[in-house]
Amino acid sequence: MNSRIQVEHTVTEVTTGMDLVKEQIALASGELLSFSEEQIWVSGHAIECRVNAEDAEANFAPSTGVLTTWLAPGGPGIRVDSHCFQGYEVPPYYDSLLAKVIAWGRDRAEAVARMQRALDEFTIVGVTTNIPAHKKILASELFRAGQVTTHLIDTVGVDALAG
Amino acid sequence: MTSIDKILIANRGEIAVRVIRACRELGIQSVAVYSEADAHSLPVHLADEAICIGPANARESYLNIPAIISAALLSGAQAIHPGYGFLSENADFSEVCKEHGLAFIGPPPDVLARFHDKAATRMAMKQIGVPVISGSDGPVRGVAEALRIAEAIGYPVMLKAKAGGGGRGMRKATSPSELQRLWPQAASEAKASFGDDGIYVERCLEGVRHVEAQIAVDESGRGICLGERECSTQPCVSVIATSGRSSSLSIRRTGRTSSR
Numbered sequence: 001m002n003s004r005i006q007v008e009h010t011v012t013e014v015t016t017g018m019d020l021v022k023e024q025i026a027l028a029s030g031e032l033l034s035f036s037e038e039q040i041w042v043s044g045h046a047i048e049c050r051v052n053a054e055d056a057e058a059n060f061a062p063s064t065g066v067l068t069t070w071l072a073p074g075g076p077g078i079r080v081d082s083h084c085f086q087g088y089e090v091p092p093y094y095d096s097l098l099a100k101v102i103a104w105g106r107d108r109a110e111a112v113a114r115m116q117r118a119l120d121e122f123t124i125v126g127v128t129t130n131i132p133a134h135k136k137i138l139a140s141e142l143f144r145a146g147q148v149t150t151h152l153i154d155t156v157g158v159d160a161l162a163g
Numbered sequence: 164m165t166s167i168d169k170i171l172i173a174n175r176g177e178i179a180v181r182v183i184r185a186c187r188e189l190g191i192q193s194v195a196v197y198s199e200a201d202a203h204s205l206p207v208h209l210a211d212e213a214i215c216i217g218p219a220n221a222r223e224s225y226l227n228i229p230a231i232i233s234a235a236l237l238s239g240a241q242a243i244h245p246g247y248g249f250l251s252e253n254a255d256f257s258e259v260c261k262e263h264g265l266a267f268i269g270p271p272p273d274v275l276a277r278f279h280d281k282a283a284t285r286m287a288m289k290q291i292g293v294p295v296i297s298g299s300d301g302p303v304r305g306v307a308e309a310l311r312i313a314e315a316i317g318y319p320v321m322l323k324a325k326a327g328g329g330g331r332g333m334r335k336a337t338s339p340s341e342l343q344r345l346w347p348q349a350a351s352e353a354k355a356s357f358g359d360d361g362i363y364v365e366r367c368l369e370g371v372r373h374v375e376a377q378i379a380v381d382e383s384g385r386g387i388c389l390g391e392r393e394c395s396t397q398p399c400v401s402v403i404a405t406s407g408r409s410s411s412l413s414i415r416r417t418g419r420t421s422s423r
Binding site: 001002003004005006007008009011012015016018019020021022023024025027028029030031032033035036037040042081082083084085088089091093094095097099100148 | 166167170175176177178179180181182184185186188189191198200201203204205206219220221242244245246247248251252266267268269270274275278281284372375377379380381382383385386387388389390392393394395
C-alpha cells in the first residue's frame with residue numbers, strides 16, 4: 001500500500017489519458033471526482049522503465065558524476081519524465097533515478113518494441129546506467145512471452161544482466 | 164473548498180518537475196524547495212519561485228519539516244505536494260500542514276497513520292472483507308509465536324517490519340531453523356531503519372505476479388480504481404518494467420469499499 005502518488009502513475013496516465021497529478025490537486029481543493037470508473041477508458045498497453053545511475057557490474061552501486069552527454073529518446077508513443085540535462089551533475093546524496101521512460105503501444109508487442117527502440121536511442125555519458133539491464137529483460141524469451149513473475153530476474157540472472 | 168493558486172513542492176528530481184508541469188498547465192504558481200546540492204537543478208529552473216531549505220543531507224532539507232513549512236508560509240502557498248518518498252507518507256507532516264492551514268496534497272493524517280502500520284493495515288483490510296495473504300493478526304510477540312503461526316500457514320514465510328518499506332526489515336524463512344536464525348536480524352534491522360521492531364508473519368508467495376492498482380478517493384468518500392499495473396520485475400535490483408494491463412489478471416471487485 002502506497003498512500004501517495006506512485007512512481008509508476010505515468011503508466012496509468014498514458015493508458016487512460018488522465019493527468020493524475022491534476023486530479024490530486026483537484027481533490028485537495030475539495031472538488032469531487034469528476035468521473036466514474038465506467039468512464040475510464042483504458043487504451044492500449046504501456047511499459048515504464050526506471051533509468052537509474054547505477055553500476056550493474058558493481059552490484060548496482062550508485063554511480064554519480066556530470067552528464068557530459070544526455071540525449072533522451074522521443075518519437076511516437078514515448079514519454080520521458082526526468083530532471084536531467086546535459087551538464088547536470090548527479091549528486092551522491094539522493095536516489096539514483098535519472099529518468100522514467102514510458103512506452104505506449106496499441107498492444108504489448110508494440111509497447112515493447114517502442115521501449116526497445118527508445119532505450120537504443122537513449123545516450124547517457126558520464127554515469128553508468130541500468131539501460132543494458134533493461135534491454136536484456138525486454139529481449140528475454142520469458143518477458144516477451146508475458147511469462148513475468150517476481151522470479152523473472154532470478155531466472156534471467158542478475159549476472160547475465162550485468163554482462 | 165480550498166482555493167489553490169500556489170503550490171509548494173516538497174521534493175526534488177523528476178517528481179518535482181512532474182508536479183511543476185501540472186501546476187503550470189493549471190495556471191497555478193509553483194514553489195520549488197531545494198537543498199544546497201540541488202541549487203542548479205531543473206525544478207529550481209522551472210518553478211516560479213525557489214527557496215533553499217538546507218544542506219545536502221536530506222534530514223536537514225527535504226525531511227526538515229520546520230524549514231518546509233516556513234518556506235510555504237513565506238511564499239504564500241496554500242498547499243504542499245509531497246511527491247513520493249521523503250515526507251509523502253508522513254502523518255506528522257500532514258498534521259503540521261493542517262495546523263498551519265496548508266492543504267497537504269494526499270491522504271489526511273489519520274489515513275497516513277493507519278497505513279504506516281502494515282500489521283494494522285492488514286487487520287483493517289480483513290475487517291472490511293478484503294482478502295489478504297494468510298499470516299499473523301497484528302505483530303508477533305516473539306519467535307515462539309512466529310514459529311507457531313508459520314507452522315499453521317506453511318513455509319516459506321515472510322517476516323516483515325510493521326513500520327517497514329523498501330524491503331528493509333524483511334526476511335524470507337523456508338524452515339523453522341531459518342526462521343529462528345533470521346528473526347533477530349529482521350527485528351534489529353526494523354528497529355534501526357524505522358525505530359520500531361514490530362514484526363508480523365505472512366505466507367510467502369513464490370512465482371507470482373506483482374500487480375498494483377491505483378485508487379483515488381474524494382472528500383465525500385467516493386473512490387475509483389484506475390486500472391492495474393504489472394510490476395513483477397520490480398523487487399529486484401531496481402530494474403523495473405511495468406505495464407498498463409497485466410497479461411494474466413482481471414481484478415474482481417468486491418463490490419464493497421472502505422468507508423474512507
